[in-house]
Amino acid sequence: MQLRLYDTLTKEKRPFTPLDPSNVRMYVCGPTVYDFAHIGNARPVIVFDVLFRLLRHIYGADHVTYVRNITDVDDKINDRAARDFPALPLNEAIRKVTELTEKQFHDDVDALGALRPTVEPRATEHIAEMRSIIEKLVQGGFAYVAEDHVLFSPQAMNAENSILPRYGALANRSLDEMIAGARVDVAPYKRDSTDFVLWKPAKPGEPSWPSPSGISVPGRPGWHIECSAMAWKHLGEQFDIHGGGIDLVFPHHENELAQSACAFHSDRMANVWMHNGFLQVESEKMSKSLGNFITIRESLADWPGEVLRLNMLKTHYRSPIDWTAKALEESAKTLDDWYEIAADVKADRPSDAVIDALSDDLNTPQMIAALHGLRNIAASGSDRDRGEFAATLRMLGFLSESAAEWKGRKQQASGVDAKQINDLISNRTAARARKDFKESDRIRDELAAMGVVIKDSKEGTTWEFAR
RNA sequence: GGCCACGUGGCGGAGUGGUUACGCAACGGUCUGCAAAACCGUGCACUCGGGUUCGAUUCCCGACGUGGCCUCCA
Structure with missing residues (x-):
């Protein structure tokens, strides 16, 4: 079945055609590394991992490039560094924070069964590319220097009547609306309220780099320019898929798109823009003030990563998901059953029914229904049936352990002595x-x-642990 | 206030202009000393009001409700 994906920009589901089938290119916005990632951060990681696996299946594992950046320059990182390592010079403290957090992030997403992306670029290693894009934008008349800042002008972009996309097209709003809706104080150096920062002067002690466009004082990049630079470096001026959380549509992706399109005089940045929906916890918005803020690390203490993974895929990626203990228990029960049937089976080849479900804009609920069907056939069928079931689950990032290891986890967690049970x-x-x-x-x-x-x-008589 | 998405059975959650989603729970049966597990089977649905249509849960309009973005956020 032909792969079809929903594009946020055109608001339609349409057949996916790679620019170059021998190198399918995807960029997904990754973490800002200042603290443990929360369960909401896990959603794009899992969703786009499934897409990565699907693309590898369709086009071949060596023909897909998946870039997920690491943002390691940010005010929150600086704050954290100053708080946690007050004795160190800020730059060293920052490096400690980012290295530690990056390791935590990798440990967490590995446990979720997510493959490592092909490239994980760090923002601080792409300052030259950022400067280069900024220079192009200034030269092209899309950006200007003011009080040691460089600002991008959406007005200038929309004034140019060429192949450029319209600023606001991705978020589906007009510049007039944005001007009318502006609720923040406009910095005095901005020509228009909608202008956004490409480069700003660094405060004393902050990480800083030589500035572009003739600015004499050292500076640091704005948030949006990082992704334009890293995507350009690793995927080129245009690529196939750009993903992230739905909250990034505006302003982050709108601005990225504007920067890249204007810098390269292109009608697009990515062919398909994909955004995953938000996650709520027990029907409430997750927030520190409500006290329902759950990190991936905390969840992994209660559940195997594959349970979190399956639970995440029970809802279509574009819909909001309500993260509940009840749903997790159900997911755990399902995996117990699947492990029992397929974990120790030699894998055959993955099922077309599951590939077809995923090919329809990553319809993971349909995929799970197909898995239940395969499960029923495997339970009473041949070794080949079980092999197909096992291969499908493995392709999707499940069944990373043996059945005994899986069962052993629960025993370990319960602290009960197996010999005592057998005696009883x-x-x-x-x-x-x-x-x-x-x-x-x-x-x-x-x-x-x-x-x-x-x-x-x-x-x-056999036994197992109740959940 | 502006823009957007969604509203499916007890719960989670796909999909479709006329025909079974799927899973969990529930109920019945087989099995069992009785249970549990397993297996077999059953029931239960499309927010409300208009419209289009031979026919709408599915399309259109409206109401109500929920969530998101407009500000750091996956």
């Missing part, structure tokens, strides 16, 4: 053999109190 079960079996059902039921209750569920079958 032996005693119960003996009691049942002499028809002492009062005693056998007592033992069963005792095990239940430990969170152990008994399963009797013709072959004997």
